[in-house]
Amino acid sequence: MVKNTFLFLLLLGASLSSCAQNKLLPGAHHFEDYQKQLQDKRVGVVAHHASLIVRPEDTIHLVDFLLENQVQVVKIFGPEHGFRGDAYDGKIIDNDTDPKTGLPVISIYGKNKKPQPEQLQDVDVLIFDLQDVGARFYTYLSTLYLLMEAAAENGLPLIVLDRPNPNGHYVDGPVLDLKYKSFVGMLPIPVVHGMTLGEMAQMINGENWLPNDLQCDLNVIKVSNYDHRIQVTLPVAPSPNLPNAQAVALYPSLCLMEKTVMSIGRGTSIQFQIYGHPDYATKTFQFTPQPNQGSKYPKLEGQVAYGVDLRKVKVADRLDLQWLMDAFTHTKVEGDFFMDSFEILSGTDTLRKQIQAGLSEDAIRDSWKEGLMTFKAKRKNYLLYTDFE
Numbered sequence: 001m002v003k004n005t006f007l008f009l010l011l012l013g014a015s016l017s018s019c020a021q022n023k024l025l026p027g028a029h030h031f032e033d034y035q036k037q038l039q040d041k042r043v044g045v046v047a048h049h050a051s052l053i054v055r056p057e058d059t060i061h062l063v064d065f066l067l068e069n070q071v072q073v074v075k076i077f078g079p080e081h082g083f084r085g086d087a088y089d090g091k092i093i094d095n096d097t098d099p100k101t102g103l104p105v106i107s108i109y110g111k112n113k114k115p116q117p118e119q120l121q122d123v124d125v126l127i128f129d130l131q132d133v134g135a136r137f138y139t140y141l142s143t144l145y146l147l148m149e150a151a152a153e154n155g156l157p158l159i160v161l162d163r164p165n166p167n168g169h170y171v172d173g174p175v176l177d178l179k180y181k182s183f184v185g186m187l188p189i190p191v192v193h194g195m196t197l198g199e200m201a202q203m204i205n206g207e208n209w210l211p212n213d214l215q216c217d218l219n220v221i222k223v224s225n226y227d228h229r230i231q232v233t234l235p236v237a238p239s240p241n242l243p244n245a246q247a248v249a250l251y252p253s254l255c256l257m258e259k260t261v262m263s264i265g266r267g268t269s270i271q272f273q274i275y276g277h278p279d280y281a282t283k284t285f286q287f288t289p290q291p292n293q294g295s296k297y298p299k300l301e302g303q304v305a306y307g308v309d310l311r312k313v314k315v316a317d318r319l320d321l322q323w324l325m326d327a328f329t330h331t332k333v334e335g336d337f338f339m340d341s342f343e344i345l346s347g348t349d350t351l352r353k354q355i356q357a358g359l360s361e362d363a364i365r366d367s368w369k370e371g372l373m374t375f376k377a378k379r380k381n382y383l384l385y386t387d388f389e
Helices: 012-021 062-068 140-153 197-206 245-259 322-330 342-346 351-356 361-366 369-382
Strands: 042-047 052-054 059-061 072-078 104-107 125-129 158-161 172-175 190-192 218-221 274-277 305-309
Touching (some): 052 062, 062 072, 062 125, 125 140, 190 245, 197 218, 351 361
Parallel strands (some): 042 125, 125 158
Antiparallel strands (some): 274 305
């Protein structure tokens, strides 16, 4: 079922076998813990290309595994990038049919981002199994939130098959001001929240973040032998523009440049590992964005961009502002360096002002302390795994 288009440095089979040997197994592997909840039920599954189960004899997609075990899967819900994970960033995805199983694939990154009541009429229980990267603006968290809301509204239980967070070993960044709530940030959490999606689901319920006092009937199936002191390397790229571990680690910091004049490598093969612009002052490194599978209309398409190559940089365990601040200082453009929607990603109206005013990175980080302290205190109530501190 899966077109394994995106692999990390190791081959998929070797990586997943190594994961199995270390006994760090995602929730999907523990069928015995959720099998009874699926018995004689019609099941809807939210999944993508990385929703995989490792077995001694092979690696199998969750949907295929469930069908093989006589689970009555009636439909699939596909998130951003699609059920197979090959749609370019931001592409509006239409409903489809899975060619292998014949199951309907309902897009929840198209006309609606939340399953509608009529789409849930023939469903008794929902399963969620998506690989997240631990940044507030990565949309799988918003997909989870809206799925929990839909499940609660329609009286359906939700099983979250948890997966490790590759950026789950720290917490950092400004906490979202809800006046900037959007699909790339729906919750009052920092940019890097340091939680798995299973833990986030518990927090959504526990903090009463669903509207109208709704509570989701939630069952989280844990990852074996994972804790937040582990920096996990994912065996399969979670989306087209995060092709390797370095991109995943840099993503929380570089994504803030998405809403500036800078390119962060969309339209190249080294996305989220570089940044640049035709008017960047230093010209020792250059790249030219062109349409590719990950980006149909990349920023600065066909233009030579000068900038910085971060492929060999050791990434710190924090949200790093040095690259955004460097780009602002060394890129001389007519008009505003920042786009009007910058606050949607940063989650606050202060970060742009602080950088424009010339504040140091330390001073900016000091302004986050109170919000981070409050969030961390709440976060500890919902952790399923040993914390990093």
